[in-house]
Amino acid sequence: MENNYYTYDSPFGDIIICSDGKAITHIVPGGGKKLTGCNKANALTDKAAVQLEEYFAGERMEFDVPLNPQGTQFQRSVWTALLKIPYGETKSYKQIAQMVENPKAFRAVGMANNKNPIWIVIPCHRVIGADGSLTGYGGGLDMKQRLLELEKADITLCK
Numbered sequence: 001m002e003n004n005y006y007t008y009d010s011p012f013g014d015i016i017i018c019s020d021g022k023a024i025t026h027i028v029p030g031g032g033k034k035l036t037g038c039n040k041a042n043a044l045t046d047k048a049a050v051q052l053e054e055y056f057a058g059e060r061m062e063f064d065v066p067l068n069p070q071g072t073q074f075q076r077s078v079w080t081a082l083l084k085i086p087y088g089e090t091k092s093y094k095q096i097a098q099m100v101e102n103p104k105a106f107r108a109v110g111m112a113n114n115k116n117p118i119w120i121v122i123p124c125h126r127v128i129g130a131d132g133s134l135t136g137y138g139g140g141l142d143m144k145q146r147l148l149e150l151e152k153a154d155i156t157l158c159k
């Protein structure tokens with residue numbers, strides 16, 4: 001299976017999109033990351049880029065590219081739960097822990113969010129502190145705030 005990656009421009013800076021030929025495996029901020037595989041766009045990376053452009057333009061609320069994030073069983077369960085958070089809504093780490101039927105694992109949920117390899121499409125930016133605070137985000141808190149503002153998210157929804 002050939003791994004392809006390509007760097008696309010976005011209103012949020014460079015975004016690297018990776019594909020294993022069957023699904024998207026990574027969408028991460030650019031910034032000089034070193035990746036293995038073929039540095040060449042393919043149909044899947046292009047499709048994901050178009051959908052991200054539509055998202056940034058406020059024209060897309062859901063993504064339909066196939067995903068194949070690699071992680072532990074717990075991480076994958078958290079990422080699946082994140083996919084259930086609707087556009088423009090937020091959940092707390094505790095609420096996600098409850099969704100994965102491990103109510104005391106809110107710190108582990110935070111760590112799984114931190115390891116999310118498919119930025120924006122698996123919407124870890126929609127997870128905030130129970131008090132409404134914009135806690136950690138791999139792309140930085142400014143980016144998290146900008147994504148939530150783009151979605152017009154009410155951060156009080158998770159209280």
